[in-house]
Amino acid sequence: MGSAVAGGVLLRQLGKGFFVSSAAAPGRVMGTGFGPARAAAAWAWRPARFGSSLRAAAAEEGEKVEANRGQAGKEEGKEKVASYWGVSPPKITKPDGTTWRWRSFMPWETYQSDTSIDLEKHHVPSTLGDKLAFWTVKVLRAPTDIFFQRRYGCRAMMLETVAAVPGMVGGLLLHCKSLRRFEHSGGWIRALLEEAENERMHLMTFMEVSQPRWYERALVFAVQGVFFNAYFLAYLASPKLAHRVVGYLEEEAIHSYTEFLKELDKGTIENVPAPAIAIDYWRLPPDATLRDVVLSVRADEAHHRDVNHFASDIHRQGHELRETPAPLGYH
Template sequence: MMLETVAAVPGMVGGMLLHCKSLRRFEHSGGWIRALLEEAENERMHLMTFMEVSQPRWYERGLVMAVQGVFFNAYFLGYLISPKFAHRVVGYLEEEAIHSYTEFLKELDKGNIEDVPAPAIAIDYWRLPQNATLRDVVMVVRADEAHHRDVNHFASDIHYQGHELRELPAPVGYH
């Protein structure tokens, strides 16, 4: 749950900063604003789904707010200084998320975590079958994380090659 709280920040920050840049320069973003905001929304849905599963306590919610506040400001400054670095960091964070969800699947398969029915929010968002389980949710979330990894490494590569994101079309509409 904590990982998802942090993961929802970079897309929003990057999308917001690209939005402002687009307005200042009177130019299109090549779809990158939309792609990054879709990523933020998707990560938010991961969090909302796992909150349904785990029912966090008040102090966990407080910790989430503190971590998110620190990370938002740090990532905002980092993105202003180097979007290339910021996207690369997110790519690596997403790789860690993929690993974490793979371990989660192993624990589900071993029976160490109960494979409960998927929450309604997950069934609606990912258009899962009505009889979907937590394992099905973890599978689609892990696939989302792989997409976010690829998008952020791609964005970093664009900057590394001396281009701006708007010069290459963004991968939009994966969900």
């Protein structure tokens, strides 16, 4: 610390000495050329007390550092601020007065899933683009079935790391488009980003249920890297096709969570208590179980299915998303 302080003081004093000497002796420095002889003459002009000034300033800086250390030592026993910005976060409480302990979402972002939503709805592929999207999803499902088989907890974890990408990519591109055209988005930017956030909360929940192994984490890196870039390019080329792909992906997600529920009902998978984060996020009862969580997640996926098929239909009819208001969110 002492050497750093002395170095800082040295730089400041050198700067002062240089500019003072330049101003006081313009004939020596500001001539037609600034060669070595003129530089040497300019520096020779600096005050003889420069060394003593440097030592005095360094001593003063050292005293300030020591004083700060002493103050820090006195406050060492106090509670430290745990915040990225160094600002103490506000105290947030639940309606019952207890402290809100989550930082990934706030109490006003919670909701209750509409589990009565139609789960059997299916968009029958009619155009060439629809068929391409449908069979692309079917092909992508095959390696997932082989890798995870009936380990539905880890399967859900992998699914959600991918499912949170389309909403963020679509929202990002619509955001940039809105800025370029100086026009509103019809609420679609918020709807897509809300979808991405909802899928991320699914992942935060299933991380509590299943602890992924190292090779599953590595697979997430690979799959997400490929899928993000592929979906980005697909959305640039054809938003209609991109939304249709997500619609069929959500249909597959509904199927996967339905199979998950069957395994829970048969007892193959233990119906453990619901994670605390899921109870607060979906406003579940305190005695909720994993089955209640899967029901809520499946209902969310059905909502994503409808939103993305609807978005694709709008593009097919020749309209842009901004011309049709976005559907209501989850809250």
